[in-house]
Amino acid sequence: MTEPTSGKAEADEPKLSSQVMSELHEIAGRYPQARSALLPMLHLVQSVEGCVTTAGIEACADILNLTAAEVAAVATFYTMYKRRPVGDHHVGVCTNTLCAIMGGDAIFERLKDHLDVGNDETTEDGKITLEHIECNAACDFAPVVMVNWEFFDNQTPESAAQLVDSLRSGEEVRASRGARISSWREAERVLAGYPDGRADEGPAAGPATLAGLALARRRGWRAPSGDGVPGTKPTDVVEAVEQADTQRAESETKVSESGAETKGDKDA
Numbered sequence: 105m106t107e108p109t110s111g112k113a114e115a116d117e118p119k120l121s122s123q124v125m126s127e128l129h130e131i132a133g134r135y136p137q138a139r140s141a142l143l144p145m146l147h148l149v150q151s152v153e154g155c156v157t158t159a160g161i162e163a164c165a166d167i168l169n170l171t172a173a174e175v176a177a178v179a180t181f182y183t184m185y186k187r188r189p190v191g192d193h194h195v196g197v198c199t200n201t202l203c204a205i206m207g208g209d210a211i212f213e214r215l216k217d218h219l220d221v222g223n224d225e226t227t228e229d230g231k232i233t234l235e236h237i238e239c240n241a242a243c244d245f246a247p248v249v250m251v252n253w254e255f256f257d258n259q260t261p262e263s264a265a266q267l268v269d270s271l272r273s274g275e276e277v278r279a280s281r282g283a284r285i286s287s288w289r290e291a292e293r294v295l296a297g298y299p300d301g302r303a304d305e306g307p308a309a310g311p312a313t314l315a316g317l318a319l320a321r322r323r324g325w326r327a328p329s330g331d332g333v334p335g336t337k338p339t340d341v342v343e344a345v346e347q348a349d350t351q352r353a354e355s356e357t358k359v360s361e362s363g364a365e366t367k368g369d370k371d372a
């Protein structure tokens with residue numbers, strides 16, 4: 105059966121509440137170019153709808169003076185935007201190269217089996233949506249699992265299974281480097297620009313991230329002062345900019361003269 109592109113199904117989709125519309129306008133008003141607000145606006149839509157719905161797309165398009173197709177193109181390009189409802193928690197298992205060889209593939213297989221779902225599917229109780237994700241720039245803690253975009257480092261199939269069990273039973277769960285885990289929708293609201301007060305909870309960096317810094321401190325290494333390196337001190341920066349401007353002007357003059365000569369040569 106062909107999905108209707110317009111008509112009853114979409115007409116019946118509930119519109120966004122006046123509160124949500126007001127917040128979407130508020131987000132749009134934060135940016136000199138209103139269309140720059142589209143990404144956080146889509147996160148707000150997800151925080152109330154559980155995914156990017158047709159009503160959400162149309163609301164963003166109306167407010168930003170874009171077409172629904174333009175908004176949909178953005179929503180379908182970035183993988184953080186979901187076109188199907190996400191469960192209470194989004195569990196992402198990194199299966200990109202480093203995590204995969206460090207055990208990410210095994211974790212993903214274990215969770216599929218443990219939760220009885222496939223990729224991008226939600227458990228029957230609506231609690232967990234499982235998805236394999238690409239590199240999240242946490243390779244120093246591979247293999248990594250993310251819950252509602254918070255990191256769980258150095259996971260194993262066993263620890264990941266315990267993690268989803270804790271989430272399902274409603275226990276308090278803390279990220280390895282981050283805050284207590286809230287729901288996926290609450291996390292989406294934070295991404296829309298409405299802080300939940302948890303930003304400073306938990307450590308921001310782990311030992312693997314800081315290993316280079318610790319080694320440098322032990323050995324007394326310091327960043328170069330910049331002495332003797334042109335362009336690294338404030339006064340040098342000003343001089344370097346002036347020098348670059350002069351060089352560019354000279355080079356543009358040469359190009360222009362050479363063009364004139366060439367033209368003149370041709371004319372002759």
Ligand code: FES
Pocket residue numbers: 198199200201202203204238239240241242243246247248
């Ligand atoms: S490969 Fe998994 S975080 Fe980079």
